[in-house]
Amino acid sequence: MEKLSHIQGTIVPIPVNDIDTDQIIPARFLKVTDKVGLGKAAFCDWRYGEDGETPNPDFILNKVEYQGAAVLVAGDNFGCGSSREHAPWALLGAGFKAVVSTDFADIFRNNALKNGLLPIAVDADTQQQLFSLAEEDPRAAVQINVETQTLTLPDGRKVSFPLDGFSKYCLLNGVDQLGYLLALDDEVREFEAKNPQRVVTTA
Amino acid sequence: MAENGKARTLFEKVWQPHIVREQSDDTPAVLYIDLHLVHEVTSPQAFSMLRERGLKVRRPDLTIGTMDHSTPTTPRNDLGVIPVADAMASKQLDTFAKNCEDFGIPMYALGDEHQGIVHVIGPEKGLTQPGMTIVCGDSHTSTHGAFGALAFGIGTSELGHVLATQTLLQNKPKTMAVNVAGRLGAGVTAKDIILAVIAKIGIGGGTGRVFEYRGEAIRSLSMEGRMTVCNMSIEGGARAGMVAPDDTTYEYIAGREHAPSGAEWDAAVARWRDLPSDEGAVFDKEITIHADELTPMITYGTNPGMGMPITAAVPAPEDESDYNRKIALDKALTYMDLAPGQRLLGQAIDVVFIGSCTNSRITDLRQAADFIKGRKVAEGLRMMVVPGSQQVKAQAESEGLDAIFREAGAEWREAGCSMCIAMNGDQLQPGQYAVSTSNRNFEGRQGKGGRTFLASPLTAAASAVAGVVTDPRAMMTGLSQGEG
Numbered sequence A: 001m002e003k004l005s006h007i008q009g010t011i012v013p014i015p016v017n018d019i020d021t022d023q024i025i026p027a028r029f030l031k032v033t034d035k036v037g038l039g040k041a042a043f044c045d046w047r048y049g050e051d052g053e054t055p056n057p058d059f060i061l062n063k064v065e066y067q068g069a070a071v072l073v074a075g076d077n078f079g080c081g082s083s084r085e086h087a088p089w090a091l092l093g094a095g096f097k098a099v100v101s102t103d104f105a106d107i108f109r110n111n112a113l114k115n116g117l118l119p120i121a122v123d124a125d126t127q128q129q130l131f132s133l134a135e136e137d138p139r140a141a142v143q144i145n146v147e148t149q150t151l152t153l154p155d156g157r158k159v160s161f162p163l164d165g166f167s168k169y170c171l172l173n174g175v176d177q178l179g180y181l182l183a184l185d186d187e188v189r190e191f192e193a194k195n196p197q198r199v200v201t202t203a
Numbered sequence B: 001m002a003e004n005g006k007a008r009t010l011f012e013k014v015w016q017p018h019i020v021r022e023q024s025d026d027t028p029a030v031l032y033i034d035l036h037l038v039h040e041v042t043s044p045q046a047f048s049m050l051r052e053r054g055l056k057v058r059r060p061d062l063t064i065g066t067m068d069h070s071t072p073t074t075p076r077n078d079l080g081v082i083p084v085a086d087a088m089a090s091k092q093l094d095t096f097a098k099n100c101e102d103f104g105i106p107m108y109a110l111g112d113e114h115q116g117i118v119h120v121i122g123p124e125k126g127l128t129q130p131g132m133t134i135v136c137g138d139s140h141t142s143t144h145g146a147f148g149a150l151a152f153g154i155g156t157s158e159l160g161h162v163l164a165t166q167t168l169l170q171n172k173p174k175t176m177a178v179n180v181a182g183r184l185g186a187g188v189t190a191k192d193i194i195l196a197v198i199a200k201i202g203i204g205g206g207t208g209r210v211f212e213y214r215g216e217a218i219r220s221l222s223m224e225g226r227m228t229v230c231n232m233s234i235e236g237g238a239r240a241g242m243v244a245p246d247d248t249t250y251e252y253i254a255g256r257e258h259a260p261s262g263a264e265w266d267a268a269v270a271r272w273r274d275l276p277s278d279e280g281a282v283f284d285k286e287i288t289i290h291a292d293e294l295t296p297m298i299t300y301g302t303n304p305g306m307g308m309p310i311t312a313a314v315p316a317p318e319d320e321s322d323y324n325r326k327i328a329l330d331k332a333l334t335y336m337d338l339a340p341g342q343r344l345l346g347q348a349i350d351v352v353f354i355g356s357c358t359n360s361r362i363t364d365l366r367q368a369a370d371f372i373k374g375r376k377v378a379e380g381l382r383m384m385v386v387p388g389s390q391q392v393k394a395q396a397e398s399e400g401l402d403a404i405f406r407e408a409g410a411e412w413r414e415a416g417c418s419m420c421i422a423m424n425g426d427q428l429q430p431g432q433y434a435v436s437t438s439n440r441n442f443e444g445r446q447g448k449g450g451r452t453f454l455a456s457p458l459t460a461a462a463s464a465v466a467g468v469v470t471d472p473r474a475m476m477t478g479l480s481q482g483e484g
């Protein structure tokens, strides 16, 4: 994983509550065996017409002025539904580095953090402010500091967001969590010696 | 038993013994995983990562694979093979087979007599047992919690962690008791309980929590009914749902392929009997619903929280006080092409789908077949019945259920996820309405532009016969009550 300490960029609002993983990346794109090309399929059914190819001009991700946005601001409870890690892969592929909502589904949050996509939970007022800001001025940019856990609005106001210490450490240092677990091999062996296995699938 | 005098919940009694390293201010807990289920869709990138790093699967003997999500459910050919027409699906299945072979993981391939939906085969083979930690790269892993296991879905990176180390980094979740008091009335089933719970708490209501379903109505459910309830915990935002094991649980497990036997069985049951939450154990939150007040439930919107009694009217956005929710409801009704205040009873439908890890087990199929027997699927309606596993399929065929469905005009398919996720051929056409026994009614979930009403197998069967959304109680004569 790459190090992630700062994000600066414009925002794109999708003020829809409960955006589920089937909207972020529909199941028919899960037949891949790698992570390539998922960005193009992000929000596919909202983004393209009946043929799945012609951009829907009304959908915000297709508007010229919102191209290149780094931060997605969404309605409440983002990422509910399936455990597919294809959801953060698709968002990263579409150029996003952070998603702002009032709340995130647990599995989505876990998956996002493991891929360097920052889930930023803010209060409803900040969320509404970001919606209006982005609608009024698509060039309005925010700054995000992972170390201080702050999101700075264009007017200079700072909003702090929660981030667990371990995920923060991993983001800042580009450490992936598998390395940490692999280093615990002795402890795992000790655990296994004390606890008999419950089933043997190979039997 | 309460240890050190402190009353503990079922969740705590499973969580604590699996801690390899305690949670600290700086790091989540490291949790040992007793059983890891894998399937073709969420695993390939994890296996690639192992290869890139030159790692092995640490415990193939605690891992098992099956093909289910992207498999077709069309009939076998003359050679007894289920052909895979979709090239990408075919490649994904081949990749999975090779990964399992290379890393020594036992696996049930498409068409194998034990193949099926991952959450159906775990319990079926006796692999799912009380007190275990179970994970799978699939959010409906919560199903296995019906046995008093701590079971939850993980992403592909985490899948790699478990393959390589058999452990997982986890922050300790909070708990929530979901009490279901009283008894279910005739025609009301486990599916209606969980749809009512989610309608009450909303789809984010359980975020960060593990549910424990309790109360008389839960105790009187069969294991299959309990699985239906736990299955949809994730639809209420909870990663896991649990039911304390009891004699119903032990009876279900006894004699299954991977169940302990002899003295080991006695020792296991003795251990399992200690698992239920101690009297006085405190949950972080509690809710109660009354089973005797429940009716068959149905969803009207585009998430599983948008559910209501089947006799109710679709809510109106203008009655919604919260702005974001008003917008969401409006958007959902537009997608569903339903009018505020409209009743769903009598709403014309195109497809009925009976299947998925929520409702594709033998009790579900028996219930639907009982209802359908001697009746016909409405003219022009497509009814698909997709057993959850090859074992369920074989059992159903030995009981003649397939013949009942076929005679009524329904399709009897091979086992798999099928139209629950619409990954390989089985899907709604744009604009079609379906009554579906699966778990998600998200936009496009069952096919782009398709519109899903989630309901129980009984409601699905009644609606298939009538050709419109139908309250099964209106067509019932002496059906066994509160089953499933």
Ligand code: SF4
Pocket: B068, B069, B117, B118, B119, B138, B140, B356, B357, B358, B416, B417, B418, B420, B421, B438, B439
């Ligand atoms: S049946 Fe549906 S919900 Fe269950 S595992 Fe398959 S795709 Fe997922």
